Amino acid sequence: GKTGLLDWFARNPRIGLAGTIASIVGIPLAIWLFLASEKVRELRFAVSPSQITIVKAGESSDLHVFYRQNELTSDVSAIQVELWNSGRESIRRENILSKFIKVELQPHARILEANVRRKTRDIVDFKIDPSLYSNGLVLCAWSIFEHDDAVVVELIYLGAPGAKIHVAGDIEGQRPISAVPVGAKKSEYWPS
Numbered sequence: 001g002k003t004g005l006l007d008w009f010a011r012n013p014r015i016g017l018a019g020t021i022a023s024i025v026g027i028p029l030a031i032w033l034f035l036a037s038e039k040v041r042e043l044r045f046a047v048s049p050s051q052i053t054i055v056k057a058g059e060s061s062d063l064h065v066f067y068r069q070n071e072l073t074s075d076v077s078a079i080q081v082e083l084w085n086s087g088r089e090s091i092r093r094e095n096i097l098s099k100f101i102k103v104e105l106q107p108h109a110r111i112l113e114a115n116v117r118r119k120t121r122d123i124v125d126f127k128i129d130p131s132l133y134s135n136g137l138v139l140c141a142w143s144i145f146e147h148d149d150a151v152v153v154e155l156i157y158l159g160a161p162g163a164k165i166h167v168a169g170d171i172e173g174q175r176p177i178s179a180v181p182v183g184a185k186k187s188e189y190w191p192s
Contacts, residue, residue, distance in 0.1 A: 041173050097169075
């Protein structure tokens, strides 16, 4: 029995070599497959590389811009931010431990409007709470964000282009919300 099997392997070194190669390849492959299948929540955001000046204050003395019956005397700009779930686990409303995800302009500037410009699916049911616009904050929540679900939110604010965006909130099972560097994410939603 034992002697015969060892003799057979000794006479067929290719079988032993194939087993060794399979072991060497199999261990890293098993680790990679385990990590690839691991379900994690990973909300990320990216800011559009192009910000827009809607109104430049003082360029035309005959042009007057009003917002809700009040004349605007400063610049008005727009910036877009995309939020998406790059993790394999869905993010539901009950997974947002902080109740809302905060999108914040830095430095703080009064937000006039925040609109959802695009979303991957209507079932996401993305909601924006306008209660803190005057503080430069947009509060966001949704029903469900599955893998690769995304929304693009446009913020129209008082001030010159160049504002930065910070996104914060606590999501069950996720480390802090991370940003993709400006211009690194090629979104199909942003103007070219």
